[in-house]
Amino acid sequence: xxxxxxxxxxxxxxxAALLTFTAxxxxxxxxxxxxxxxxxxxxxxxxxxxxxxxxxxxREFIGYExxxxxxxxxxIGVKPVFKQLAVAARIPELQQGHVDVLAxxxxxxxxxESQVDFGLTHFVTGSKVLVKKSSGIKNVAELAGKKxxxxxxxxxxxNLLKLVPTAEVVTFESTQQAFQALQQGKGVAYVNDxxxxxSDFAKxxxxxxxxLILPQNLNVEPLAFGIKKGEAAVKVAIxxxxxxxxxxxxxxxxxxxxxxxxxPLKFPKRNFKIDxxxxxx
Amino acid sequence: xxxxxxxxxLSGHYHDMLLAGLRLSLQLLWLTLLLAVPLALLxxxxxxxxxxxxxxxxxxxxxxxxxxxxxxxxxFWYFGAPEILxxxxxxxxxxxxxxxxxxxxxxTLYTAAYMSEDVRSGIRAVPQVQFEAGRALGFGxxxxxxxxxxxxxxRVTVPPLISQTLNLWKNTSIATVIGTAEMMYQASRVExxxxxxxxxxxxxxxxxxxxxxxxTGLASxxxxxxxxxxx
Numbered sequence: 248x249x250x251x252x253x254x255x256x257x258x259x260x261x262x263a264a265l266l267t268f269t270a271x272x273x274x275x276x277x278x279x280x281x282x283x284x285x286x287x288x289x290x291x292x293x294x295x296x297x298x299x300x301x302x303x304x305x306r307e308f309i310g311y312e313x314x315x316x317x318x319x320x321x322x323i324g325v326k327p328v329f330k331q332l333a334v335a336a337r338i339p340e341l342q343q344g345h346v347d348v349l350a351x352x353x354x355x356x357x358x359x360e361s362q363v364d365f366g367l368t369h370f371v372t373g374s375k376v377l378v379k380k381s382s383g384i385k386n387v388a389e390l391a392g393k394k395x396x397x398x399x400x401x402x403x404x405x406n407l408l409k410l411v412p413t414a415e416v417v418t419f420e421s422t423q424q425a426f427q428a429l430q431q432g433k434g435v436a437y438v439n440d441x442x443x444x445x446s447d448f449a450k451x452x453x454x455x456x457x458x459l460i461l462p463q464n465l466n467v468e469p470l471a472f473g474i475k476k477g478e479a480a481v482k483v484a485i486x487x488x489x490x491x492x493x494x495x496x497x498x499x500x501x502x503x504x505x506x507x508x509x510x511p512l513k514f515p516k517r518n519f520k521i522d523x524x525x526x527x528x
Numbered sequence: 529x530x531x532x533x534x535x536x537x538l539s540g541h542y543h544d545m546l547l548a549g550l551r552l553s554l555q556l557l558w559l560t561l562l563l564a565v566p567l568a569l570l571x572x573x574x575x576x577x578x579x580x581x582x583x584x585x586x587x588x589x590x591x592x593x594x595x596x597x598x599x600x601x602x603x604f605w606y607f608g609a610p611e612i613l614x615x616x617x618x619x620x621x622x623x624x625x626x627x628x629x630x631x632x633x634x635x636t637l638y639t640a641a642y643m644s645e646d647v648r649s650g651i652r653a654v655p656q657v658q659f660e661a662g663r664a665l666g667f668g669x670x671x672x673x674x675x676x677x678x679x680x681x682x683r684v685t686v687p688p689l690i691s692q693t694l695n696l697w698k699n700t701s702i703a704t705v706i707g708t709a710e711m712m713y714q715a716s717r718v719e720x721x722x723x724x725x726x727x728x729x730x731x732x733x734x735x736x737x738x739x740x741x742x743x744t745g746l747a748s749x750x751x752x753x754x755x756x757x758x759x
Contacts, residue, residue: 399716404720405720417709418707428607431607431610432619432622434622
């Protein structure tokens with residue numbers, strides 16, 4: 248949902264600016280403090296399946312980012328503690344020191360780099376395109392001059408136009424109407440967020456063989472752990488853990504556990520690697 | 529609240545998008561009007577026909593169309609109806625601006641149903657003896673209608689038809705649900721891309737209001753210039 252007259256980032260950004268100036272940098276080394284306390288506090292969203300959510304049986308936080316966070320705690324040799332945060336409160340809570348690390352579906356973007364440091368990108372999401380195989384389209388660039396269908400008000404249409412300015416984007420009130428229009432042949436392509444697109448694709452059942460998900464992401468939203476600015480030792484601990492998970496293949500297993508073919512999201516495979524903390528502007 | 533940004537409306541990419549929307553809305557208006565008025569006349573005549581089957585058919589059409597929301601008509605003509613067409617016809621249609629075409633079909637049928645009732649009232653306002661007098665003078669059925677009844681009937685029908693035109697103008701906005709790139713559609717596109725909701729919808733509101741007032745003005749002028757003659 249969008250609030251028309253206040254940018255969604257205005258309030259958190261102001262808070263963050265205020266806190267940066269007032270908070271006294273007490274700890275010289277946050278990692279030493281974590282080890283002394285014997286616990287590391289992760290800020291999670293807790294209602295964001297499958298990244299972090301509550302297991303209805305055990306009442307514990309579980310999920311993709313929770314598994315990665317547990318691995319980090321194990322590497323440092325301390326007990327992991329999870330604290331649930333609201334989306335807008337994430338960065339201020341980190342800067343105030345109420346949590347040590349954010350594992351809260353935090354998008355790594357250039358604007359935020361002045362406020363927090365980021366670990367290695369551990370998940371990449373974005374919008375994708377579904378086409379009928381009969382259209383012969385194999386990549387996004389071939390959508391030039393073609394009709395693409397999507398939902399009104401989202402970022403899907405604008406993201407496609409950024410890549411293919413001559414595509415003709417037709418929008419509907421819901422993603423399901425746009426999806427219906429694709430099935431009826433009213434356009435050659437259907438654009439949606441990757442997770443939703445995969446679940447729509449699954450709904451096609453046997454007819455799915457006539458459709459193709461184009462490999463490219465229209466936009467890239469890298470998710471990463473958020474680390475308090477300047478806490479290099481914490482970042483090293485996190486990045487080392489993630490690199491080790493990637494190397495041993497465990498990172499892929501954790502991905503498949505939460506996003507893979509056996510899950511409702513049914514991602515056929517992982518199409519990124521955990522190896523970089525750089526993002527494009 | 530950020531200041532109202534007029535520059536968005538006066539020039540540039542978004543200005544062009546909004547103007548394109550206004551243009552398509554106006555095209556929907558006149559194209560629908562062009563098709564709906566003759567259709568309404570035909571349905572009104574069928575409803576007054578001496579053949580019971582024709583009367584019944586016209587009655588059924590009017591009641592079916594008038595008693596279903598225009599939104600449902602739009603969705604039906606865009607998503608539903610074309611599915612029964614043969615594949616090559618569908619492909620031919622979809623390769624064109626089918627969003628606008630389906631909107632014109634829905635608007636035409638919907639508007640014609642309402643207008644036909646106005647035309648029928650107008651015809652019924654002409655005393656039966658006028659028709660009988662025409663026949664007595666040796667005119668055929670159609671000639672009597674064309675030369676005696678309709679000229680009187682249409683004069684009293686024009687004001688309600690202008691009022692229906694006003695409704696039609698506002699109804700064009702419903703076409704946004706089937707992806708027709710008319711004014712409301714373009715306004716929400718500009719909103720999505722710029723977050724300038726206020727400017728985009730002020731443009732749409734002022735445009736709808738301006739054209740509506742023109743139509744209302746036309747109705748007042750007509751009634752002043754051509755008052756219904758006492759029959």
